[in-house]
Amino acid sequence: MPAAARRILLGLAVAVGISSDLHPAGGVRAAPTRPGATAAPAPRGSAPTTSVATVSRQKPPPAPATKRARTVPTVGLASAAAKLGLKLSVDRPGRMIELTDGSRRMELELDSRETKINGLRFFLGEPVTSKGGGFQISHTDYESCLVPLLKPALAPNRPPEPKIIALDPGHGGSDTGTQNPRLGLQEKMFTLDVVLRLKKLLEFRGYTVVLTRDADEKVDLPQRAIIANRAQADLFVSVHFNSLYPDTKTSGAEVFTFTRAGQRSDQSRGFGQEDDTEDDPAPVNRYDVWSVALAQALHRETIEGLQLPDRGHKTKHLGMLRGLQCPAALVESGFLSNDAEAKKISTEAYRQKIAEVLASGIERYASVVRTLRRK
CATH class of the missing domain: 3.40.630.40 (Zn-dependent exopeptidases)
Structure with a gap:
């Protein structure tokens, strides 16, 4: 076969290959989209379809919130409760924690910053953590949040x-x-x-x-x-x-x-x-x-x-x-x-x-x- 003919056949084969990748067997195409509309679903068993235009418009998802690596000084929650004159109790799954004496109450959750202090929603600066079988709270949160709200007499x-x-x-x-x-x-x-x-x-x-x-x-x-x-x-x-x-x-x-x-x-x-x-x-x-x-x-x-x-x-x-x-x-x-x-x-x-x-x-x-x- 002459070289020119071979080049033509090769070009056709490449074109067919690209077309096969964009529109798989069965001839299914993605429906044209417009803002607020979704593409028509492909029949069951067919491969997902994507248009070149859609690929070019896709934006990468936003990155998760960045977090600096740092050491957070902590205080044992049991020790904190004792200083505040409160009793510490934990539910059976070991995630929900309560500090209370009847008139004062703080509700906390492991790995969460959100708490309730005397019935009001409050966000700590750091989540509650666990270490060596005990719960920990950041030293800053203990001094600047728990003390003024649960026992202000201890505040300097x-x-x-x-x-x-x-x-x-x-x-x-x-x-x-x-x-x-x-x-x-x-x-x-x-x-x-x-x-x-x-x-x-x-x-x-x-x-x-x-x-x-x-x-x-x-x-x-x-x-x-x-x-x-x-x-x-x-x-x-x-x-x-x-x-x-x-x-x-x-x-x-x-x-x-x-x-x-x-x-x-x-x-x-x-x-x-x-x-x-x-x-x-x-x-x-x-x-x-x-x-x-x-x-x-x-x-x-x-x-x-x-x-x-x-x-x-x-x-x-x-x-x-x-x-x-x-x-x-x-x-x-x-x-x-x-x-x-x-x-x-x-x-x-x-x-x-x-x-x-x-x-x-x-x-x-x-x-x-x-x-x-x-x-």
């Missing part, structure tokens, strides 16, 4: 009795914060309204109140801490409203404190997120113990007073908290992305109720500090 460096309170209305000016476009609502207006109402309530109780803004203006996050520090504030509360667009069903309240040094934030634990652990403490980390106590007091009053789903006590590296020289917390008192919750937030009566529960939370925290300082 008791803060002064609160007299000057810094209130921080989230966002402002060109920074609108979260929005509900369907209802025409902007977070920045509601945070300021709640804070102005809260200011009146606190002043009536005898506190001095300083605001990071009192008008619709943008204030940089570090500047908010500077304002509070110059006023020598004894505590700082940042008021916000939440959003999870395009999710319009999620509702509830959550609180945040600044992430403790040596731990990663809750914000960085999603799929594909990088470990954001900061080894060097920020100025506000000096007050971790009392920030946790303040946040939990605010969270309890918010959940119980507004009857909202409990989304937990979490941490973030928050710019308005980083430079503070006092205990601090951020409160998210509902979701503007949830129409039902947004409609309530848009009413004056409900915003007054939010202000009242926040005032009660601040008073609850202040009462704990006063009691401890008198001992």
